[in-house]
Amino acid sequence: MRNIRYVQVILLVCIISLIIAACSGKDSTDKGKAAGVSLLSGNWDQVLAEAKGQTVNWYMWGGSDAINEFVDQKYGTLLKDQYGITLRRVPISDTAEAVNKVLNEKQAGKNQDGSVDLIWINGENFATLKQAEALFGPFATKLPNAKYVDYNNPAVVKDFGLDTEGYESVWGSAQFQFVYDAKRIKPSDLPRNYKELKLWVEKHPGRFTYNAPPDFTGTRFVKQLFYESSGGYQNWSKPFVQQEFDTEASKVWDYLNELNPSLWRKGETYPKTIAELMTLFNNNEVDFAFTQDVGGIATDIGKGKLPKTARPYVFDTGTIGDYHYVAIPYNAAHKAAAMVVADVILEPKTQFEKADPASGWGDGIGIDPSKLEDEHKKLYGELKAKTGETAIPADVLLKHKLPDLQAAYTPALEEGWKNHVLFQK
Structure with a gap:
């Protein structure tokens, strides 16, 4: 009888310990998420002030020399000169590497000061992090340049069928x-x-x-x-x-x-x-x-x-297109600077430079041309003139994107x- 009671006590202690550990882990995760809440509720000047002097670790597929060069030279220089932010591109062969790093840190209880600040992402990898509640946000619509994105377009707000809900911000696009x-x-x-x-x-x-x-x-x-x-x-x-x-x-x-x-x-x-x-x-x-x-x-x-x-x-009935995005992990050490990067890459000028094969790599724009101001419409017109009949205007593609x-x-x-x-x- 004593042995039975002893076992019961041990089991009770174990159960209580597990409950405490689970609660502790949840509290720690919540603290990681809470670390950036003020960035979502405050104004953009607050984000810029906190971002200054930070280094952004941007994990992204590194298999294209043209993309790597554009990110390092165009974005890197702009961020340093205008915002005092250092951009550190971390090349990976598969986006899943960055996803697994974030998930491993979450599993280990590293809910603050994570290794990954920003990820080039879409599709299944985004779904994995979103379902694991391992993303910071919703931040996408908080960005000043989000005004150029058509958030009424289902192709924008659904990433391979999954609602983005502001947990990733558009960077570029592709379409059949x-x-x-x-x-x-x-x-x-x-x-x-x-x-x-x-x-x-x-x-x-x-x-x-x-x-x-x-x-x-x-x-x-x-x-x-x-x-x-x-x-x-x-x-x-x-x-x-x-x-x-x-x-x-x-x-x-x-x-x-x-x-x-x-x-x-x-x-x-x-x-x-x-x-x-x-x-x-x-x-x-x-x-x-x-x-x-x-x-x-x-x-x-x-x-x-x-x-x-x-x-x-394209068919009058439309063709399937998709966007690729950037997302910020819930435990990112430099959330403010990551938000600034996400905003900079939405600027119409940098979007058009990226889309131009001569200066970028011909990637589709992620913004809606109908939302541009006159000065940017002129730049967009110059881009269309360069590609001529060999490219479908972005506004036409957007209208037919499924x-x-x-x-x-x-x-x-x-x-x-x-x-x-x-x-x-």
């Missing part, structure tokens, strides 16, 4: 576009939706194909068909339900299977990548290619990857395409 050769096809003859595309393909057998999922743009081509055949993207902002998906996806498989006999090589094979599709297009084997480059196709034309008369366009599906739909569509289209031959 079709590419055609103006020497071969008149604009008036272009298909403007998937129904018209099917008619065009059947009328011109062998002159169309698409890159096979799970290649990114191939999957996006199928996603857009899913939207159009099921009544629009508005029906799919909810969590994934297999039965509902299967019912509507069957229309997609029927469409693609009916299309197959009229595809390039009768649909018996598909290009594996967007690069292979561009090669087919450039060799005049097919009449359409795809691109995600909002900055236009001038670079690909210059490199001989596309004919000089290649032009991009948000992406929630993450769970992507593997379902890719697996469904494989089982119901690829293996049906």
Whole structure:
């Protein structure tokens, strides 16, 4: 009996200890979040004053020399000269590295003075940190330059289907576009939706194909068909339900299977990548290619990857686009300076310089041209004049931009395409 009572006492002590530890951990996490609350409730001058003299550790994919150079030289110089902020770019090969660092610090109870101040992020990585309550905010709409962002656009406020709720701020954009050769096809003859595309393909057998999922743009081509055949993207902002998906996806498989006999090589094979599709297009084997480059196709034309008369366009029914963002971890040591960086990269001038392949890397802008003042409209006009017909104006793309599906739909569509289209031959 004594032994039983002894065990009961030990168990009670353990339970109490666990409760205390859990509460302590929560209190510590709350303190980490509370450290930046005044920045969200105060004015911008307070943010600037606190940011001065700080060093921002910006974790970002480092695989592009053009991006690295622009961030270091353009942003780094501007932040140092105008705000007294030192920008330290921390190159990583995968955004998940930064995400895991934040999560590991949270697990270890390091809820203040974290290693990561800012992350270049979107999609699944953002979802992971948001669901773990490991983000600072909501801060995005507190930034002065947020006035240039269209927060009524569902593609802006939903990151791969997940509400951003101000926990990440826009940096740039990408969007699916079709590419055609103006020497071969008149604009008036272009298909403007998937129904018209099917008619065009059947009328011109062998002159169309698409890159096979799970290649990114191939999957996006199928996603857009899913939207159009099921009544629009508005029906799919909810969590994934297999039965509902299967019912509507069957229309997609029927469409693609009916299309197959009229595809390039009768649909018996598909290009594996967007690069292979561009090669087919450039060799005049097919009449359409795809691109995600909002900055236009001038670079690909210059490199001989596309004919000089290649032009991009989008369907009237819209095409899927996405934004990439920056987010601040909940335990960031330099939240004020990170907010200033997020604001600076939204400035119209730096947005246009980033979008210009000559000064940046041709990244799509994250702001809405209709919200610009006259001086910035002039700069935007100069950018459009540089790209000419090889780029779709940002305001046109924005008008036709559709948000992406929630993450769970992507593997379902890719697996469904494989089982119901690829293996049906």
